[in-house]
Amino acid sequence: MLISFPNMGPNWVAFKTLFTALDLDVVVPDPTNREAIKIGVKYSPEFVCFPFKATLGDFVNAIEKGADTLVMAIDCGPCRFGFYASVQERILRDMGYKDIRVIPLDQADLLEFHWVKTLQEVSGRKDLFIYSKYIKAVIYFLKKAKLLNDIQTAEGLFRAYEHNLGDTTRVVNELLEKLDKANTLVELRNFKKVIKNDFNSIDIDKSKTPLRVGLSGEIHISLEPYVNLDLRRKLGEMGVEVHQSLSLYDWVVHKFHLNYHRKWLEHLAKPYVPMDIGGECVWVLGEYIDKAKAGFDGFIHSYPFTCMPEVTARTIITNKLKKIYDLPIIYFSFDEQSGQEGFRTRLEAFYDLMEARREREIKSTPEFMANGQKKIYPQYGGEFYNEIAQLIQAE
């Protein structure tokens, strides 16, 4: 039996460890690519959201590499995501892959422990002795997911300062390989130091004061670089600090009801949307308010074309929040189109817009960067964020 799962940026490392810790064989699909998208688009309903198509393409790719059991997250609504797994299973059957199983991973509320059923089904065992392995798997999964989150945090900061374009990208790719190979608790415990050391080896220009941008949106689009046209890397290489608290770890912890950062965001967004309406609507609104209050230079909202919850967020921001908080925002709705020209034009124009605002700010408030010290924006991510931020502080 070979297990596989869809791509979501670098998070294959965490998903892989969830199953290898149960002594199962795992095949990781190729990074999402043109071929996978082509297949996904061909066999999906035309009007479905884009992550559905992308993940279907990943599944076909994994099946061709030998996988026969696919794990897909589900939710009990409130948007179309709840039905991804069952519809995808039917489509795969219709495509002729008769003996493929798509096992749903219920993540509506992780404290209801429906995911144990998934692990039982995947491992094929229900006896009590396997439970120790479940615990190990979950601990490894959470630890690796947390480390991936840390890498993402550091990446967003460092790329804006690098001297040689591409250094950060190389370090991140090496770190992912290293993290994939770290399979003891000792290694995982010490891995933060590895991340810090590796990033510290990058040749950076500490005198820069880059623009700061907050990034949020639908989780798959925001995390999968092929789908979002490598938004994070492009921003970083233009010399922009990218702050994105959205990650797999962020989401999983939220589903364990332990994510106080998200609780705070929900509190901020409460006057506009009082409850979770699917997607990341509530938290995007919260992030926008949070980043505006922290004095960011801009905000980027990315979502799949036709995503109902995200469009709701977009409308609320344009009609209400933008007038109150006045933080420049740009929206990117992604679909299968890969023409980068319009995307690049809007991104560059947005950069110029932010720069002009920054210049005006410097002119009107001379003390803005008076003592050469950059202001560190408090960000969720705790100690690690602060440690990383110290590495890029000017001496």
Added chain:
Amino acid sequence: MVEVSDKLKSEDGKKDAFLGIDIGSVSCKFVLMDTNGEVLTSVFLRNRGSPIDSAKAGMAELRDKIRAEPDLLNYAIKCCGTTGSARYLTKAVVGGDLAKTEIIAHAVATQSMYPDVRTILEIGGQDSKIIILRDDIIVDFAMNSVCAAGTGSFLDHQAARLGIPIEDFGDYAVRSKNPVSIAGRCTVFAESDMIHKQNAGYSKEDIIAGLCDSLVRNYMNNVGKGKELDEPVVFQGGVSYNKGIIQAFERHLGCKVIVPKYNVLMGALGMAILVRDYYVEHGRETLFRGLEVSDIEFKTTTFHCGDCPNNCEIVQVKMPEQDNKIIARWGSRCGKWDQLT
């Protein structure tokens, strides 16, 4: 006018000039500007196949214009900037010093003429934009991203279908007393609505006026949604030649809509202003290949990278006269091929 620093000195008796090039989806524009921001000469052409051909054709025409006017021979091009959707390719071909997005270029050009402008409407051949300015800086902008409804190409097509030259389109609309209502949400609906109204016997004038109205509504809903459009409003781009659209905008916004003198050249003019400022600030030797660029041969080749499953198609531009020197290369998703070394 923007003041000019005294760093600009004229060498060998020639005065400085700056060239702005705007290669869009349908047409290309060239503007030669002096240091005071006065337009010396300009070229406006329909695109020829590829941006490279368009750039070369434009350069050839510009050279002819300069040779024909003795005054212009006293100017030397100090700096050259490109904008429009093909700005990087054009920059590589003509040897531009600066490439900026058309949004910035349009805003800069409009600000040089109307310093207190607050809203810029721009409708071109394939795309439409809106730029909102407050206190002299851009605070918001939008481009049509998914749909080319309500742009110049659509109007062109409809004019051909109604059998009237596009130049007269606006006059017809102005003559109308009772514009018919035409669906504005999508050009497919608009077209079938028009055919229906045409067959029902409505006059061409009323149909065209209705079409202008629906186009403006479409623009407001698609591009201008949720934005506050304050006076003064400046309307530019190819479609701003159309009096019917101007009137429809005025009706819709309830205020006067200004159309600048160089309404189609604004992108190129803005780029010329931007490179002038760039030159004043940096004073660097230009990379511009000169007007003889129209005689240089460029070759584009493509190949598949093949290093990962994406198999990106890489485009490169070569100069056969200089041992196939590669002057530009892009197309890779990972950015690996973007560096030329």
